[in-house]
Amino acid sequence: MSTLLQQLANGVVQGALIALIALGYTMVYGIIQLINFAHGEVFMVGAYGGLATYTWIVPESVKDVWYVSLPIVLVGGVAVSVAIALLMERFAYRPLRNAPRLAPLITALGVSVFLQEFVRNFYPNATAALPFPGVFVQGQLVIGPIRVGWSGILLIGVSVLLSIALQTYINRSRMGRAMRATAQDPDTAKLMGVNPDRVIVLTFVLGAALAGVAGVLFGTYLNNINTDMGFQTGIFAFTAAVLGGVGSIRGAVVGAFIIGLVKTLAGQYMPGGTQYDYVWIFVVLILVLVFRPQGLFGEPERVRA
């Protein structure tokens, strides 16, 4: 029983992480119908950006004072993620906006491989996993048999807060309305005076900012980052977005928590253990695609005019 509770708690932390990344996938797909493979790498470079900020920018004297260093590291990580996302939108995706469907998909894959290899080759010592500083309250929250690191609690809190903030922004603000309009009918949105480039850039920026936050908090939680993490977590996040219904903010978050729980529970209870947790997530993905392709909260696929 206590193992189960512990695994449930771990699953929630995982879900919180995946949610932050899944939101980026779901927003970009909602607006331009592109599976942005490279979004996982945006999360990865966020973590490395955060590490670089901690190593070279945060002054020695405040490195141990988490409430000073964490915000700086977060800003650094988010800045790097957003910068990378802007570059790839501008130079890789935008020129292909009216190309056949396969072209941007292949480009996204290329960007993903490029970023992963670029960091591995050029970040100092990145060929192996790097330690990430614990820039938060150390120790664990203990409730009965459950132990969760405070940085895990932080991850959950931030994830939930940012998801709500994002949902509110998209539903209430003027730009949020423009985003939804562009997603539903890009041509008519233009007739309303909505600049599609602006909306798309905003979408990439919001997604990248969340991924950057996720990168830093992931490092803080696991104290260890590597260049593969974006690829793997990216696939989980994508699966979560599909499960929730691509294009739906609420769906992405719910999907992410389900995926997080499936991952930890399968790792504990299914044959093969954590070696095969991957497999179970893909089983979920395939089942969703076969039986409910529009996902839990998604609308049936829009027929393009």
Place this chain on the structure above:
Amino acid sequence: MSKLANTIKPFARPLAILGGVLLIVAALLPWVTFALNSGKYPDLATLQFFDAPFAVTGFRWHILLLGVLVLIAVFAPIPSKGRVVRSLGWGGLAVALINSIFITTEGGGLGAITAADGNAAFGGIVGIVAGIAVILGGTGIGIELPAKWKVKLSTPLAYLVLVVTFAAVLFAVAQTLTAGGQGGPANPYAGGLFLSFLGFAAGLLTALNGIGLIGWISELSEKHRVFSVVVLLACALLLPFTNAGSEYWMTVAANIGIYAATAIGLNIVVGLAGLLDLGYVAFMGIGAVVAANLSGAAASKVGIDLPFPIAAVIAAIIAGIFGAIVGSPTLRVRGDYLAIVTLAFGEIFTRSAQNNIGGLTNGANAIPGVPPLDLFGKEFNEPLNIGSVELPSGVLYYVLIVLLVAAVMAIFANLKFSRIGRAWIAIREDEDAARAMGIKTGKAKILAFLVGATLAGLAGAVFAHKNGTVSYESFKFLESVTLLAAVILGGMGSIPGAVLGASLLFVLPEKLREFSDYRLMIFGLALVLIMRFRPQGLVPDRHRRAELAGEDVGGVPVDEVHEHDTKGATA
């Protein structure tokens, strides 16, 4: 570009002539002032014209030839003059640039290609300037579409032309394969010289295309299809008798062949049906594991020893079944989701193989000792004597793989022009419209997966026997990316494209060992750049050309289509 062309128009001819002359001068000037860190730069790069007039070899000979050709092209009455001149210019620029870069980075610094130790060596710089001048000159003369020849030949004459052409292709392939020699520490400049040769060959080929020769010959071979195929196959089988006929080159050629066959299989899925398969190499892995287990290898769990043809067929069938299973979610969803499913499947395969699933893959230890193939008691990895000629070991594998590639090509070509091939192309272009036309899209897509996976399984079986070891390491995600890059670089849906792409992407790492860390980074970047500037690939498929580019065979990058045009047109 057109604005530039107009400004330089008045000076175009003099510019091209100047460039041509400068190319010749560059070939005769010294290129390196002193011996570099890793030894002397080859091809008499420190040669002074006055020491040894006209004793030019290697890349200098290429530059000289290009210079002479530029002058001929400017003065001779040839069609598409501007295009031909520009292509030659690109070739010259590539050769000069690549050699200069290598000389400067291999420990020479800028001093090596300018002046140092009292010596001057401006060959490289003159070559670069000359190349740019020729390109500008060619652009100024005016870029027309490649010429079309109307010459008709009687059948015997046509056969003769085709035989000569394919013999030339054989010679060129042997030269290209061995250009720069075997890469590695013993031969530090292999990569540079190989790239330089590629630049030269590409310049020459695009010039021949511009003048209309390549178009004419491909029309000719289209007309005498059966004859062409026979001659081409014969030429491929003659490769061991050329200077590429050593054990090392035979192994390289055989490996290229295996990947080319796999790339053609992937081309069915990606190029014809337009489905992005990111776990394709897993099917090859399945084929290899099955074949290894049925071959009586020591580590095999099954412990039976089937003859190779039977084992290969079983391997192909099992891989095909997995292909159909993986493709089945497409019954309900669009193609792009499938990309993720295939990616997931690839990862599942690697994970399972790594963990020795069912004891079948032997985990991280791999399956060693897969016996080599034999025929009439002759083992395939031994040398072969034909009369008095001794051919190196590996020749028999090479022959087997040439036959495999030929078979896969035949399957591909037949499928492409069949009913199902047309259905695939329709799905690729517009899935909804295809469905509306009564095509059973789900079934067709699964079939694409099944056929592609079967071919990969077959290639995997050959791979297992040829390499003797089957490890999951050979079938990871990044191999899938490499294969995909090969298909896209060559041109989606095009057979020669897939072979060319596979050859390039598997020869380059052999030659450029010193850049192996950057290999994948460059592949990733290449995918992005190709999609941006030349989505139809190096050898575009004839049908696909129009769809992707709206441009003819030429080489100019596709103009950016303005948002409004296409959006409106599809609405």
Place this chain on the structure above:
Amino acid sequence: MSALLEVRDLSVAYGAIEAVRDISFTVEAGHIVSLIGSNGAGKTTTLRTISGLLRPTGGEIVFDGKPIHDQPAHTILGSGLAHCPEGRRLFPRMTVEENLQLGAYVRKDDGVEADMQNVYELFPVLGERRHNKAGLFSGGEQQMLAIGRAMMSKPKLLMLDEPSMGLSPIMTQLIFDTIKELQKQGTTILLVEQNALAALALSDHGYVIDLGQTTLDGPGHELLADERVRAAYLGED
């Protein structure tokens, strides 16, 4: 009176196919002008080109004294030209209110709330259901919302593409009355219709478009009396 919109020798092509060839027409300020013609005549293409969704291959579009044919679509609304597209094209998963807010997307003044009240007065049914999703409305109600949404930008010129398409006769009458009312309030209107009778009866001026070219033009009532028009579009021999 001055021309608010002037289209000169406009040509538009989809790839190799020319949908519109050298069309010219003018819309005087304060008028209702209609373009009539059969299916595929190039009417919708013309409107989409004026509002910037398509690029012309030749010719000029001058609105309010300024050429607009090379401006991107999203900047055109700001200069006072609203386009109410064929098939309404509402944002179906947004509420009435949100659709109207999007209509006023480019406005920075604080009269938006008041104008929204005006729309609700003009179409009370929209006011009653302002928090409902637009996709749930009937065709006529959707058309009202589409017109209301276009009016939210306070355009000088409103382009309406087939506002009566698929509507009942009563609903059609209501929509046409509304158009007349909008004209009275000072909005210039460019109307594209297949329902030539109703459109011409309402118009100060009409143009007949056939196979991508203007074939006839004249005041609405004159065209209505023209035998060729009656034969071709009103089903009379």
